[in-house]
Amino acid sequence: MTAVVVSGAGRVFDGGSGAGTVALTDVDLTVGEGELVSLIGPSGCGKSTLLRLIADLDAPTSGSVAVFGKTAERARKDQDYGIAFQQAGLLPWRSVRANVELPMQLRGAGGLSGRAERAARSAELLALVGLTDFADHRPHQLSGGMQQRVAIARALARSPRLLLMDEPFGALDEMTRERLQDELLRIRAATGAAVVFVTHSIAEAVYLSDRVVVMSPRPGRVVATLDVPLGGPADRVARGIGLREDPAYFERVSAVREVLHSGDAASDRVSS
Amino acid sequence: MAGAAGVLLLGFGWEGYKAAAPDDGLVLGGVRVLPRTTDAAMPHLWDLAASAGEPVSSAAGAPPLWLVTLRGAGSSLVLATAGWVCGVLVGLLLAVVMARLARARAVLLPWVVLSQVVPLIAVAPLVARPDSADGQPWVPVVAIASYLAFFPVSIGALRGFTAPDDDRGGLYVDLFRSFGVGWWSGFWRLRLPASVPYLLPALRLAAANAVAGTIVAEVYTGLPGGLGRLIVDFGASAAADPARQWSPLLGAILVGLATTLVLAGAATGLRRYRPGEAR
Numbered sequence: 001m002t003a004v005v006v007s008g009a010g011r012v013f014d015g016g017s018g019a020g021t022v023a024l025t026d027v028d029l030t031v032g033e034g035e036l037v038s039l040i041g042p043s044g045c046g047k048s049t050l051l052r053l054i055a056d057l058d059a060p061t062s063g064s065v066a067v068f069g070k071t072a073e074r075a076r077k078d079q080d081y082g083i084a085f086q087q088a089g090l091l092p093w094r095s096v097r098a099n100v101e102l103p104m105q106l107r108g109a110g111g112l113s114g115r116a117e118r119a120a121r122s123a124e125l126l127a128l129v130g131l132t133d134f135a136d137h138r139p140h141q142l143s144g145g146m147q148q149r150v151a152i153a154r155a156l157a158r159s160p161r162l163l164l165m166d167e168p169f170g171a172l173d174e175m176t177r178e179r180l181q182d183e184l185l186r187i188r189a190a191t192g193a194a195v196v197f198v199t200h201s202i203a204e205a206v207y208l209s210d211r212v213v214v215m216s217p218r219p220g221r222v223v224a225t226l227d228v229p230l231g232g233p234a235d236r237v238a239r240g241i242g243l244r245e246d247p248a249y250f251e252r253v254s255a256v257r258e259v260l261h262s263g264d265a266a267s268d269r270v271s272s
Numbered sequence: 273m274a275g276a277a278g279v280l281l282l283g284f285g286w287e288g289y290k291a292a293a294p295d296d297g298l299v300l301g302g303v304r305v306l307p308r309t310t311d312a313a314m315p316h317l318w319d320l321a322a323s324a325g326e327p328v329s330s331a332a333g334a335p336p337l338w339l340v341t342l343r344g345a346g347s348s349l350v351l352a353t354a355g356w357v358c359g360v361l362v363g364l365l366l367a368v369v370m371a372r373l374a375r376a377r378a379v380l381l382p383w384v385v386l387s388q389v390v391p392l393i394a395v396a397p398l399v400a401r402p403d404s405a406d407g408q409p410w411v412p413v414v415a416i417a418s419y420l421a422f423f424p425v426s427i428g429a430l431r432g433f434t435a436p437d438d439d440r441g442g443l444y445v446d447l448f449r450s451f452g453v454g455w456w457s458g459f460w461r462l463r464l465p466a467s468v469p470y471l472l473p474a475l476r477l478a479a480a481n482a483v484a485g486t487i488v489a490e491v492y493t494g495l496p497g498g499l500g501r502l503i504v505d506f507g508a509s510a511a512a513d514p515a516r517q518w519s520p521l522l523g524a525i526l527v528g529l530a531t532t533l534v535l536a537g538a539a540t541g542l543r544r545y546r547p548g549e550a551r
Contacts, residue, residue: 077452
């Protein structure tokens with residue numbers, strides 16, 4: 001079964017005076033089970049809009065979105081995906097542990113109604129992101145990178161088979177960013193969840209992804225999809241820094257960059 | 273410490289002004305810009321203190337003024353608290369309805385604001401008819417206090433409940449939507465806790481309004497026992513004993529202090545919900 005199938009999806013925002021703004025037009029995208037797909041492109045290319053359509057935080061004005069064979073709305077209500085944004089968005093009045101447990105508390109019917117059960121699950125998740133010692137801290141006592149790890153643990157709370165991430169490392173410094181990229185690969189190897197990852201970093205997209213979807217603005221659309229045959233997540237974690245210096249990795253980075261730049265040229269021609 | 277210093281400073285200011293300014297105050301172009309300083313208008317502080325110890329009437333066993341004032345303050349505090357509780361409940365209810373339904377907000381909000389444009393003195397006769405003998409006499413007083421108290425709560429709570437809609441581009445609202453839960457789950461776990469920084473000042477304003485409303489309503493209805501009634505009674509005998517008039521005023525300050533202290537305690541208990549004061 002595929003995790004996500006987007007077919008012919010478009011999103012037009014009403015401008016009020018007749019012609020609306022076309023944020024996204026005629027997008028087809030398939031994300032297989034356990035696959036990591038990055039959406040990359042300049043700002044305004046609709047990559048975040050596409051992610052919001054999959055998350056059912058926004059509805060397409062044309063075409064359709066299916067998540068695990070259901071409508072996006074059904075999938076959202078079943079908590080089939082976990083989501084993380086550029087800002088961690090932790091509730092400041094809750095401890096780190098209570099933030100991770102939030103999605104479990106909201107859905108008692110899902111089998112995590114017990115306090116002990118929730119505590120066990122949150123302990124497991126905090127161990128996964130390496131924050132066991134910070135369970136009782138409050139979010140403001142944590143660095144940006146640590147907050148983002150809590151947000152990822154929260155997204156994983158209900159063991160979703162799909163993780164949606166909207167530039168989750170975009171606000172972090174380069175060192176923290178690379179460490180969290182490795183952590184994401186590790187989490188992915190451990191959970192087997194499919195990931196849709198929005199980013200504006202070419203290196204990040206190539207390092208993490210099985211496939212990179214390159215998008216272009218005005219109107220937002222997919223211009224190319226590139227495979228990144230650098231091995232599975234476990235292999236990549238094992239290779240560590242060696243992968244970042246591998247010629248095959250550089251070759252893929254160049255390939256994505258070329259498509260991105262030709263896409264820019266094409267959109268410039270359209271707009272002028 | 274700072275509070276005691278403030279009281280002391282006020283005392284010095286009072287006596288200092290009384291000593292320095294002319295008896296007739298300062299009149300410019302027929303308008304008195306500084307108050308009179310005669311003993312009738314501004315009694316000496318020691319006269320106020322002496323007056324507090326004297327019995328309120330010549331009748332045998334009449335209680336001293338300070339005790340009457342304290343009892344009056346207690347009575348007014350009870351009514352103001354009742355009015356505050358009613359007003360807070362009504363205000364919260366209105367805010368929840370307005371936060372939940374955009375259409376209800378469009379309909380209700382102008383009326384909520386308009387309700388406070390109507391002067392209290394115009395509302396009082398409608399609620400409290402001194403001639404009507406039916407019902408409990410304190411009911412109109414509580415009604416008027418709550419009428420003044422509900423307003424800041426409804427506005428503050430509405431602002432607080434809807435704060436997550438704007439916070440970080442609606443990030444929190446998106447997050448709760450992604451959890452697939454209904455509005456009420458989001459209300460209890462997100463909107464209510466997020467409203468605390470807006471709610472606490474609103475509750476303080478409501479307390480001040482409830483105290484003022486109670487005393488004005490007591491003056492209007494002449495309800496025995498409260499500070500409002502003391503103002504009326506002592507005002508009638510102002511010529512004989514000018515110092516007495518000041519005692520209900522000090523009583524009102526005591527009531528205000530009591531409510532402030534209680535709410536400051538509540539604020540301390542809720543400090544983890546207040547950004548900036550988090551620890």
